[in-house]
Amino acid sequence: MTNNECKDVFARLSEYLDQELPDDVCRQFDAHIGSCSPCVEFVESLKKSIALSRQFQLGQQPRPLQEGEREQLLEAYQRLRQSLQR
Amino acid sequence: MTGDATAFDEFVETFRTRIFQYSYLMCGQREDAEEVSQETLMKVFEHFDQLREPERIRPWVFRIARNVCSMKRRRSVFAPTAELSLDEFRPNWKGDGEDRRLEIADWSSLPDEQAISGEMSRILRQAIEDLPDIYRTVILLRDVEELSTDESAEILGVTTDVVKTRLHRARLAVRQKVDEALRK
Numbered sequence: 131m132t133n134n135e136c137k138d139v140f141a142r143l144s145e146y147l148d149q150e151l152p153d154d155v156c157r158q159f160d161a162h163i164g165s166c167s168p169c170v171e172f173v174e175s176l177k178k179s180i181a182l183s184r185q186f187q188l189g190q191q192p193r194p195l196q197e198g199e200r201e202q203l204l205e206a207y208q209r210l211r212q213s214l215q216r
Numbered sequence: 217m218t219g220d221a222t223a224f225d226e227f228v229e230t231f232r233t234r235i236f237q238y239s240y241l242m243c244g245q246r247e248d249a250e251e252v253s254q255e256t257l258m259k260v261f262e263h264f265d266q267l268r269e270p271e272r273i274r275p276w277v278f279r280i281a282r283n284v285c286s287m288k289r290r291r292s293v294f295a296p297t298a299e300l301s302l303d304e305f306r307p308n309w310k311g312d313g314e315d316r317r318l319e320i321a322d323w324s325s326l327p328d329e330q331a332i333s334g335e336m337s338r339i340l341r342q343a344i345e346d347l348p349d350i351y352r353t354v355i356l357l358r359d360v361e362e363l364s365t366d367e368s369a370e371i372l373g374v375t376t377d378v379v380k381t382r383l384h385r386a387r388l389a390v391r392q393k394v395d396e397a398l399r400k
Contacts, residue, residue: 141302144384150365168318172307175323179391183359185332186340190246192236192253195228199254206261207224213265 135162139169143176228257235281238356239288241344248288256281275367278357282371298348305388321398336394343393351386358383 139159145151146159163169195203232253239256240249259280267276308319332340344352344360357368358379365383369376 140306142384144387145380148365148380150380171318171320171323175320175395176387176391178323178326179394180359180387182326182332182336182340182394183344183355183387183390184362186337186344186360188237188240188341189334189337190240192232192250195232200228203228203254203257203261204221204224206258210261210264 136166136169139163139166140172143173147173147177147180231260231277232257234361235277238278238281238361239285241341241356242282242285242349242353243288244345248285252281252284252288255284259284272367274361275363275371278361278363278367279371282353297350300348300351300385300389302385302388305385305392321395323395323398326398336397339394339397340390343390346393347386347389351382351389354379354382355386355390359387 135158139146139162142151142155142159146156149156151159163173235253235256236249239252240246243249243252256277260277263280267273309316310319311317344355347355353372354368357363357371358365363371365376365379368383369379372379
């Protein structure tokens with residue numbers, strides 16, 4: 131994480147993990163990471179952190195729909211269905 | 217969405233939960249999140265004819281939710297809007313010579329795929345809430361909702377490059393918070 135290649139990887143690591151880098155840059159990163167253990171360690175930590183975010187759940191659900199709210203939505207939905215059938 | 221009451225209930229149930237989570241974490245208030253969910257679903261049914269590509273319904277719904285949320289949220293209850301710098305998240309080194317290594321937690325103990333614990337969930341939530349708005353919304357759309365870069369850019373009305381830049385900084389900020397927790 132001290133030389134310029136490490137800094138380049140650090141700056142664009144999300145694009146690398148998301149496969150959004152141009153092919154030539156991706157190949158350069160592959161080559162560097164393959165020979166740089168600090169970068170491997172950091173890449174793995176970011177990958178796991180992203181995986182945690184993907185599993186994140188708020189743990190709180192919205193309260194059940196009130197009768198008036200459900201009616202309001204259902205009426206809008208039925209109007210939509212009627213307009214689609216015309 | 218041209219089905220019966222079951223299709224209606226499934227659609228409402230699915231999207232209401234997702235919109236609620238997004239808007240709760242953006243607005244910071246349960247009551248606001250409840251209102252955003254209801255108003256968004258009403259707009260979805262009322263303006264469904266404006267959806268040009270039915271396969272892109274998720275980004276379309278989230279774009280509406282984001283707009284409703286913006287109207288609701290006068291000021292964030294979470295972190296103020298600020299720019300995050302890459303340098304804030306660059307790890308330090310420890311040791312010398314061959315023992316020199318990054319000063320980060322041992323992430324190898326965390327499995328790739330496993331239900332996250334209540335404690336980790338709390339740490340993650342705090343890390344996400346601590347992000348300034350412009351970063352929080354991106355990580356919620358890209359990583360939590362797993363929308364694409366293009367879809368997120370469309371929802372937020374910014375370029376894909378802006379989404380990529382903000383996402384990376386948001387991820388680094390969250391990684392750093394989790395790292396600090398793992399080292400305790």
